Amino acid sequence: MARDSQAALIALNRFGFGARGGASGDFINAASDPRGFVLAELAHPNGALLEVPGLLSTPELGRQVFDYQFEIQQARNAAKAAQQGASETPPQGPDAKPQQRRNLSLPSAAKEIAGKDPAMQPQAADGANAAMTPSAAMQPQAGPPKPPAQPLNIIQKTFRAEALARLQRGVVADCGFVERLVVFWSNHFCISANKGALARMWAGSFEREAIRPHVLGRFSDMLKAVEQHPAMLFFLDNQQSLGPESRAGINRNRGLNENLAREIMELHTLGVGGGYTQDDVTALARVITGWTFAGRRGQLGTPGSFVFNANAHQPGPQQVLGKTYAQAGIAQGEAVLSDIARHPSTAKFIATKFARHFVADDPPPALVAKLQDTFTRTDGDLRALATALVQSNEAWQAPLTKMRSPYEFLLASGRLLARNPEDPGRYLNGLNLLGQPLWSPAGPNGFPDTAAAWAAPEGIKLRLDISAQLASQLADRFDPRDLLELVAADAAAPETRRTIERAESRQQALALLLMSPEFQRR
Amino acid sequence: MDCSESLTMQATSRRALLLGGASFAAWAYLPKFARAADGRDPRFVTIILRGALDGLATVAPIGDPDYAGLHGAIALKADGPNAAVMLDQFFGLHPAMPEFARMYRAKQAAVVHAVATSYRDRSHFDGQDVLESGFPGPGRVQSGWLNRALEALPKGERVTSALAVGPTTPLVLRGAAPTVGWAPTALPQAADDTAMRLLDLYQHRDPRLASALTQGLQLEKQAQGDEMKPKPGGGGVAAMRLVARGAAKLMAADDGPRIGALAFDGWDTHANEGGPVGRLAQLLGGLDGALAEFQSGLGARWRDTVIVVATEFGRTARINGTEGTDHGTGTIALLAGGAVNGGRMITDWPGLKVANLYQARDLAPTTDLRAVIKGVLHDQFGLGERVLADTVFPDSAPAKPMKGLVV
Numbered sequence: 001m002a003r004d005s006q007a008a009l010i011a012l013n014r015f016g017f018g019a020r021g022g023a024s025g026d027f028i029n030a031a032s033d034p035r036g037f038v039l040a041e042l043a044h045p046n047g048a049l050l051e052v053p054g055l056l057s058t059p060e061l062g063r064q065v066f067d068y069q070f071e072i073q074q075a076r077n078a079a080k081a082a083q084q085g086a087s088e089t090p091p092q093g094p095d096a097k098p099q100q101r102r103n104l105s106l107p108s109a110a111k112e113i114a115g116k117d118p119a120m121q122p123q124a125a126d127g128a129n130a131a132m133t134p135s136a137a138m139q140p141q142a143g144p145p146k147p148p149a150q151p152l153n154i155i156q157k158t159f160r161a162e163a164l165a166r167l168q169r170g171v172v173a174d175c176g177f178v179e180r181l182v183v184f185w186s187n188h189f190c191i192s193a194n195k196g197a198l199a200r201m202w203a204g205s206f207e208r209e210a211i212r213p214h215v216l217g218r219f220s221d222m223l224k225a226v227e228q229h230p231a232m233l234f235f236l237d238n239q240q241s242l243g244p245e246s247r248a249g250i251n252r253n254r255g256l257n258e259n260l261a262r263e264i265m266e267l268h269t270l271g272v273g274g275g276y277t278q279d280d281v282t283a284l285a286r287v288i289t290g291w292t293f294a295g296r297r298g299q300l301g302t303p304g305s306f307v308f309n310a311n312a313h314q315p316g317p318q319q320v321l322g323k324t325y326a327q328a329g330i331a332q333g334e335a336v337l338s339d340i341a342r343h344p345s346t347a348k349f350i351a352t353k354f355a356r357h358f359v360a361d362d363p364p365p366a367l368v369a370k371l372q373d374t375f376t377r378t379d380g381d382l383r384a385l386a387t388a389l390v391q392s393n394e395a396w397q398a399p400l401t402k403m404r405s406p407y408e409f410l411l412a413s414g415r416l417l418a419r420n421p422e423d424p425g426r427y428l429n430g431l432n433l434l435g436q437p438l439w440s441p442a443g444p445n446g447f448p449d450t451a452a453a454w455a456a457p458e459g460i461k462l463r464l465d466i467s468a469q470l471a472s473q474l475a476d477r478f479d480p481r482d483l484l485e486l487v488a489a490d491a492a493a494p495e496t497r498r499t500i501e502r503a504e505s506r507q508q509a510l511a512l513l514l515m516s517p518e519f520q521r522r
Numbered sequence: 523m524d525c526s527e528s529l530t531m532q533a534t535s536r537r538a539l540l541l542g543g544a545s546f547a548a549w550a551y552l553p554k555f556a557r558a559a560d561g562r563d564p565r566f567v568t569i570i571l572r573g574a575l576d577g578l579a580t581v582a583p584i585g586d587p588d589y590a591g592l593h594g595a596i597a598l599k600a601d602g603p604n605a606a607v608m609l610d611q612f613f614g615l616h617p618a619m620p621e622f623a624r625m626y627r628a629k630q631a632a633v634v635h636a637v638a639t640s641y642r643d644r645s646h647f648d649g650q651d652v653l654e655s656g657f658p659g660p661g662r663v664q665s666g667w668l669n670r671a672l673e674a675l676p677k678g679e680r681v682t683s684a685l686a687v688g689p690t691t692p693l694v695l696r697g698a699a700p701t702v703g704w705a706p707t708a709l710p711q712a713a714d715d716t717a718m719r720l721l722d723l724y725q726h727r728d729p730r731l732a733s734a735l736t737q738g739l740q741l742e743k744q745a746q747g748d749e750m751k752p753k754p755g756g757g758g759v760a761a762m763r764l765v766a767r768g769a770a771k772l773m774a775a776d777d778g779p780r781i782g783a784l785a786f787d788g789w790d791t792h793a794n795e796g797g798p799v800g801r802l803a804q805l806l807g808g809l810d811g812a813l814a815e816f817q818s819g820l821g822a823r824w825r826d827t828v829i830v831v832a833t834e835f836g837r838t839a840r841i842n843g844t845e846g847t848d849h850g851t852g853t854i855a856l857l858a859g860g861a862v863n864g865g866r867m868i869t870d871w872p873g874l875k876v877a878n879l880y881q882a883r884d885l886a887p888t889t890d891l892r893a894v895i896k897g898v899l900h901d902q903f904g905l906g907e908r909v910l911a912d913t914v915f916p917d918s919a920p921a922k923p924m925k926g927l928v929v
Contacts, residue, residue: 237792237793237844237846240793240843240844241843241844242843242844244843249843254843254844254845255842255843255844256842256843257792257793257842257843257844257846257848258842258848258849259792259793259848262644262645262848262849266645266647272643272645272647272648272660278644278881281644442572442787443572443573443646443647443787443790445646445647452696455730455731455734456691456734456738457702457734457735457736457737457738457741458738458741459734459738460731460734460735460738461735461738461739461741462738464712464716464717464720464735464738465712467712468712468713468716469712493726493727495723495726495727496723496727499719499720499722499723503719504715508713508715508716508719511712511716511720512716512719512720512723515720516723516727517723517724517727517728517731520731521728
C-alpha cells in the first residue's frame with residue numbers, strides 16, 4: 001500500500017479532529033487509504049446519534065427548568081411573605097432583596113456556568129484524565145465527578161453533562177468526520193445558550209434531537225426538526241409571535257415577531273440575496289405563528305414539547321416566494337419549509353458554506369458546483385453531500401490554509417494527548433477564552449468560519465498560552481518527537497521538526513508542536 | 523422583580539460570553555501630527571452597536587404626533603415617572619442616559635436623527651458589513667472604512683500601548699493598516715523563549731501566523747500591569763464600561779493609540795424591548811457609562827476627542843406583536859466629546875405618518891451616515907474630500923462631508 005503522508009494530514013485535519021495519541025495508528029491508517037479512512041465513519045447507520053445514559057429529552061429537561069423556576073418563585077414569595085409578616089411596615093427597602101437575588105436568580109446562575117471557573121485551573125487534578133486512553137474511556141460518564149465548591153443548579157449540571165458527552169464523543173471518534181459534520185450543522189442552525197435558562201438547558205438536547213438524527217439524512221428533515229424544536233422557537237422568539245388575526249392575537253392585542261422567519265430564510269436556507277423579500281419574511285412569520293412549545297402547566301401539551309397552537313395561528317392562505325399556501329394549521333408551515341429546503345438558492349448557499357468550512361475561505365468554484373449539484377440531485381441527502389466532498393479531488397488538492405477553530409484545536413489536543421475529559425470545565429473555559437463559547441455564538445449566524453477570524457493576534461497568543469499550560473502539565477508522559485510522528489510523520493516540515501527537536505525541554509517541545517502549522521492549519 | 527430578572531437574562535443573549543460582547547481595537551501608530559506644537563492632538567473613537575439600535579426609543583420624537591401610537595407601550599413620555607430628558611421641544615433622550623444628557627447640555631454631544639448607511643435591506647450581517655466596511659453594498663469584507671482612513675494619514679511613531687478586548691478585530695478597523703488588540707486572560711503566560719522559538723518557526727513556515735503572533739505578543743506585554751480583568755460572562759453592561767475605561771486609559775497616554783474602535787453587541791431587541799426601564803434601558807445605561815468612562819479617562823485629551831456611535835440600521839417604527847421591534851432602516855448616530863460642536867439635534871425630520879415611513883414601516887432615512895463620519899474625519903484629521911469619497915467610503919461623493927460637526 002502506498003503511503004501518502006500529505007493526504008493523511010488532510011484526512012485527519014481537514015475532515016477530522018486530528019490523530020489520536022497512544023497506539024491508535026490513526027496516521028498510518030489514514031496514510032494507507034486517506035479517502036477510505038474518512039468515509040468509513042459515514043457507513044455507520046446511526047453514527048451521528050449521541051445516546052448517553054443520563055441525557056434527557058427536551059420535554060423532560062423543560063419540565064426540570066419549569067419546576068426549578070417554580071421553586072425559586074415559591075421560595076421568593078415565601079420569603080416576601082415572611083418579611084411582610086415580620087414587620088409592621090411592608091419592607092420596601094432594597095436591603096433584603098439583593099441578598100435573595102444573589103442566591104436565587106437564574107441569570108446569575110446562568111452566567112456563572114459560563115464564567116465562574118478560573119480559566120484552566122492549573123492545579124486541577126488531571127492526572128487520571130491524562131492517563132486515560134481512548135479505549136479505556138469508551139463509556140462516557142454523564143455527570144461531572146468533581147463538583148465545584150458551590151453546588152451546581154440543574155441548568156448548570158445539564159449543560160455540563162451535555163458538553164461532556166459531546167466532548168467525549170469527539171475525543172474517542174476514529175477520524176471525527178461525523179462529529180465535524182455535527183459541529184458544522186449545529187453551527188449552521190445555531191441557537192445560543194445565552195438566550196436564557198431554557199436555551200442553556202436545551203442546547204445539548206437540541207443538537208441531539210434536531211441535528212444529529214439528520215446529519216447523514218435529509219436536509220429538509222433537519223430543517224423541519226430544527227424549526228419545530230423548542231430550543232429554536234425560544235431562541236428566535238417564535239413562541240411569542242401571534243397571528244394578528246388569530247384568536248390569541250386579537251384577545252391579547254399582540255402580534256407578529258418576524259425574528260425566526262427572517263433567519264430561516266437568511267441563515268438557514270436561501271441565504272442573503274437568495275431571492276426573498278421583506279414580504280416573504282413577513283408572510284413566513286405569519287405562516288409559522290402557533291409554532292411554539294408547551295409551558296409548565298401543560299395547557300397545550302406535554303410541558304417542554306413542540307406544539308402547534310391553533311389559537312395563535314394566523315388564519316388564511318399566505319403567499320411565500322410567489323406561491324400560495326392555502327393549507328390550514330401546521331401543514332402550511334411544513335409545506336413552505338419543504339419547498340424552501342429544495343429551492344435552488346438553498347442548494348447554492350449550503351454547498352458554498354459546506355465547501356468553505358472544510359476546504360477554503362474562497363472554495364474552488366468547481367467543488368461548489370459539484371456539491372450544489374449533488375444536493376439538488378439527491379434531494380438534499382446530506383450523506384451524499386459529505387461523500388461528494390470527500391470523493392472530490394479539489395478537497396484533497398487545496399492547500400491547508402484554514403485555521404482550526406478553538407473547538408477543533410482543543411479537541412485535537414485532547415485526542416493527541418489521550419486526555420479524555422471527565423470534567424468539561426477545562427474545555428469550556430478554554431473555549432470561552434478563545435472566543436468560541438460552547439453553543440453560545442454572539443448571534444444567530446453562528447461562529448465565524450474563516451481563517452482570519454481564528455488567526456487574530458490575541459487568539460494566537462492565547463492558544464500559545466493554553467498550549468504551554470497543557471504542556472507544562474502533561475509533557476512528562478510523552479516524547480514530543482514521537483508525538484510529531486503521530487501528528488504528521490514525514491508530512492512535517494523540516495523547520496517544524498527541527499524546532500521541536502531543539503526545544504529546551506519536553507514542555508517547550510510539546511507547546512511548540514501544538515502550535516505548529518501542522519497542528520493549527522487544516 | 524421577576525420581570526426584571528428575565529429581562530436581565532435576555533439582555534445577555536446574542537452576546538459573546540467571554541468578553542460580554544464588548545471589544546476594542548486601535549491603530550498601531552500615532553498620526554504624524556500627534557503631539558504637534560499647537561497642542562492639538564485629536565482622538566477619534568467609533569463605537570459600533572451591533573444588532574440594530576432602536577433610534578426612536580433612544581432619542582424619541584415625543585413631539586411627533588404619531589410617535590406614541592407607533593411605539594405603543596414602550597414609548598417614552600415627556601413627563602411622569604422615568605420621563606425622557608427633553609433635548610429640545612421635540613426630542614426626548616432616554617432616561618437611562620444621564621451622562622449623555624449632561625454632555626449635551628455642556629455642548630459636548632449631539633444627536634443625528636433619521637440617519638442610515640446606504641444599506642436598505644434588513645440583514646444584520648450585511649448591514650454590519652456595510653456599516654463597517656464603508657462600501658456602498660454588502661460583500662466587501664476585506665477592510666473597514668476606519669482602516670482605510672488610517673492609510674490616508676501620515677504615519678508617525680508606533681504606539682507603545684494598546685488594548686483590545688475580543689479575539690478578533692472588528693471589520694471597521696480591519697485592513698492593511700496595522701492594528702493592535704489584546705484579550706484579557708487569567709492564564710499564565712507562555713515563556714518568552716517558547717514564544718520566540720515559535721515565532722521563528724512561523725517566520726519560516728507561515729508568515730501570516732508570524733505576524734499575528736508578533737502582534738499578540740507585543741500587546742500582551744503592554745497590557746501587563748494593568749489591573750483590568752474583565753470577568754468572563756460578567757454581563758454586557760459592565761463590560762461596556764470596563765472596555766471603555768481601559769480604552770480611555772490607553773488613549774489618554776502620550777504614547778497611546780489615538781484612533782480606535784469599540785463594538786458592543788446585543789441591541790437586537792425583537793421582544794420585550796422595554797420602555798424607560800427594561801432591556802434596552804440597561805444596554806443604554808451601559809453605553810452611557812462607557813461614554814462617561816471616556817470623558818473621565820481621557821482627562822485633558824477629552825477636549826480633542828470625538829466619539830461617533832453608530833449602528834447598522836434602525837428598527838420598525840411600530841412595535842411588533844411582542845413588545846419589541848423588528849429590523850428597520852432609519853436610526854440615530856450619537857456624537858460625544860470635547861471637540862464636538864454639540865448641544866444640537868441634527869436632523870431633517872421625515873415625520874412618522876405612514877406615508878412618510880420607509881416602506882410604510884421604518885423611520886425614513888434623510889441623512890447619510892457616511893456624510894456624518896466623513897465630516898468628522900475631515901475636521902479631526904484633515905482628510906480631504908476626495909480621499910473620503912474614493913477610498914474611505916468608496917462611491918460616496920454625493921454624500922458630502924457634513925460641515926461644522928467639530929468645534
